[in-house]
Amino acid sequence: MSAPSIPKGTRDFTPVEMARRNYIFDTxxxxxxxxxxxxxxxxxxxxxxxxxxxxxxxxDKLLFKVLNSGDxxxxxxxxxxxxxxxxxxxxxxxxxxxxYDLTVPFARFVVQHRNDIVFPFxxxxxxxxxxxxxxxxxxxxxxxxxxxxxxxxxxxxYEAEMARIAEDIFQRLGISVIIKLNNRxxxxxxxxxxGEAGRITDITVxxxxxxxxxxxxxxxxxxxxxxxxxxxxxxQPILKLQGSNQQKLxxxxxxxxxxxxxxxxxxxxxxxxxxLDALKLTAEVQLxxxxxxxxxxxxxxxxxxxxxxxxxxxxxxxxxxxxxxGIFGMxxxxxxxxSFGADRIYDVMHELSLFPESTTQTTRVMVAxxxxxxxxxxxxxxxxxxxxQISSEMYPEPAKMKKxxxxxxxxxIPFIVIIGSEELSTGQYQVKxxxxxxxxxxxxxxxxxxxxxxxx
RNA sequence: GUGAUCGUAGCUCAGUCGGUUAGAGCGUCAGAUUGUGGAUCUGAAGGUCGCGGGUUCGAGCCCCGUCUUUCACCCCA
Numbered sequence: 173m174s175a176p177s178i179p180k181g182t183r184d185f186t187p188v189e190m191a192r193r194n195y196i197f198d199t200x201x202x203x204x205x206x207x208x209x210x211x212x213x214x215x216x217x218x219x220x221x222x223x224x225x226x227x228x229x230x231x232d233k234l235l236f237k238v239l240n241s242g243d244x245x246x247x248x249x250x251x252x253x254x255x256x257x258x259x260x261x262x263x264x265x266x267x268x269x270x271x272y273d274l275t276v277p278f279a280r281f282v283v284q285h286r287n288d289i290v291f292p293f294x295x296x297x298x299x300x301x302x303x304x305x306x307x308x309x310x311x312x313x314x315x316x317x318x319x320x321x322x323x324x325x326x327x328x329x330y331e332a333e334m335a336r337i338a339e340d341i342f343q344r345l346g347i348s349v350i351i352k353l354n355n356r357x358x359x360x361x362x363x364x365x366x367g368e369a370g371r372i373t374d375i376t377v378x379x380x381x382x383x384x385x386x387x388x389x390x391x392x393x394x395x396x397x398x399x400x401x402x403x404x405x406x407x408q409p410i411l412k413l414q415g416s417n418q419q420k421l422x423x424x425x426x427x428x429x430x431x432x433x434x435x436x437x438x439x440x441x442x443x444x445x446x447x448l449d450a451l452k453l454t455a456e457v458q459l460x461x462x463x464x465x466x467x468x469x470x471x472x473x474x475x476x477x478x479x480x481x482x483x484x485x486x487x488x489x490x491x492x493x494x495x496x497x498g499i500f501g502m503x504x505x506x507x508x509x510x511s512f513g514a515d516r517i518y519d520v521m522h523e524l525s526l527f528p529e530s531t532t533q534t535t536r537v538m539v540a541x542x543x544x545x546x547x548x549x550x551x552x553x554x555x556x557x558x559x560x561q562i563s564s565e566m567y568p569e570p571a572k573m574k575k576x577x578x579x580x581x582x583x584x585i586p587f588i589v590i591i592g593s594e595e596l597s598t599g600q601y602q603v604k605x606x607x608x609x610x611x612x613x614x615x616x617x618x619x620x621x622x623x624x625x626x627x628x
Numbered sequence: 629g630u631g632a633u634c635g636u637a638g639c640u641c642a643g644u645c646g647g648u649u650a651g652a653g654c655g656u657c658a659g660a661u662u663g664u665g666g667a668u669c670u671g672a673a674g675g676u677c678g679c680g681g682g683u684u685c686g687a688g689c690c691c692c693g694u695c696u697u698u699c700a701c702c703c704c705a
Contacts, residue, residue, distance in 0.1 A: 230703050
């Protein structure tokens with residue numbers, strides 16, 4: 173039999189890793205709750221009809237599809253079978269898929285539960301998502317997203333709240349970040365004024381690469397996508413836009429003076445900046461026009477967060493979506509949210525050594541096992557410790573002391589209680605502090621009291 | 629999806645031009661120490677060289693396929 177394995181891009185997590193992951197999850201969760209968000213969960217699988225077409229063409233390809241159970245070929249027609257036409261075959265053999273993000277399932281959830289929800293609805297959701305991507309640095313096929321969203325309000329206060337939450341979380345985790353902001357309306361306005369209103373996606377995807385491949389290559393790509401030379405020329409001042417956020421907004425106001433949408437986007441951006449000011453944001457916030465984000469449901473603000481001092485994709489991203497619920501038959505409900513990539517945050521913290529040493533929580537007390545009557549007394553005392561809410565365990569057999577102590581040492585258990593024949597006769601148990609090496613005798617009641625008081 | 633790349637003991641890695649029985653450090657286990665961990669010393673166990681096929685008298689090493697890892701593109705948390 174060959175060694176067992178797990179699918180490409182998936183991972184096991186050891187107790188040490190889980191302690192660190194939980195540290196991240198706990199931090200994120202407590203901030204979400206602090207800002208008044210409530211948890212929900214949705215199934216790992218959604219109907220394919222819920223997922224398809226929400227993430228762009230590329231997203232559809234990256235969806236994991238689940239084969240129908242039973243005789244999955246029953247509903248297929250011979251023509252597409254013989255033609256090996258996977259696309260046509262798909263809808264007959266698969267009707268479910270693994271969730272690709274948490275935002276679309278959330279929109280579905282809101283529509284389905286609209287009568288039970290108080291709007292504006294503030295929810296958080298921490299669950300894994302799956303993408304059939306090729307794994308690479310910071311990219312997995314199964315990873316956790318931690319989403320906060322609020323639906324049922326157009327208030328730009330929530331845009332600012334997303335940034336506020338992000339800063340709060342990353343401050344607590346000790347990660348220094350840059351918050352990048354943009355607005356789809358500004359992007360739409362740009363497309364409008366250069367005379368290519370229908371090409372927002374191509375334009376944004378191309379200018380998103382500005383930093384990576386440079387101005388010339390972006391222009392080449394734009395022409396290749398079919399933009400006129402004139403449009404590309406008109407785009408240049410926008411691509412070359414520099415200065416402070418305010419200066420950029422002023423220049424943009426002039427450039428977009430004939431685009432109503434564009435001006436609205438600028439107005440929104442200014443309002444968000446004023447809110448951020450009031451919320452005392454201290455992280456660097458950049459107006460970044462190259463920030464586009466491929467997910468095609470965003471309509472207003474776009475937010476993305478990158479860690480400083482490290483080469484890693486964005487560790488958090490989100491934005492405003494005006495009509496995601498409309499796709500599911502509930503129009504006119506606007507939402508805004510942000511997603512934190514727990515696995516990338518882990519990788520950043522690991523590489524920058526930001527985890528506190530004490531994330532691993534283990535047993536606090538081990539009761540040594542001497543067998544016979546001593547074993548029974550040990551068990552009784554063990555239960556007494558556990559009733560007092562002290563995390564404790566007993567060594568399972570009367571092995572050599574060396575072995576029992578080595579076990580406690582390796583598990584970093586800070587205390588050992590020794591109950592042997594001598595202790596049984598005096599009623600005074602030995603307590604060894606594994607950090608200092610000190611050892612003293614106490615009555616059982618004293619031990620419990622001491623451990624509760626020590627709080628180590 | 630396209631193009632590269634990696635895989636040898638639990639971990640990190642050596643392994644010459646294709647040549648006998650594949651090595652080291654760390655870790656593990658046992659003992660030195662029969663009621664006391666970390667340090668030291670002694671010893672031991674541990675391998676289908678990712679998997680499958682091929683070339684060869686002979687393959688860890690060469691060739692093909694496959695899986696996995698890492699990386700770039702695409703896209704993204």
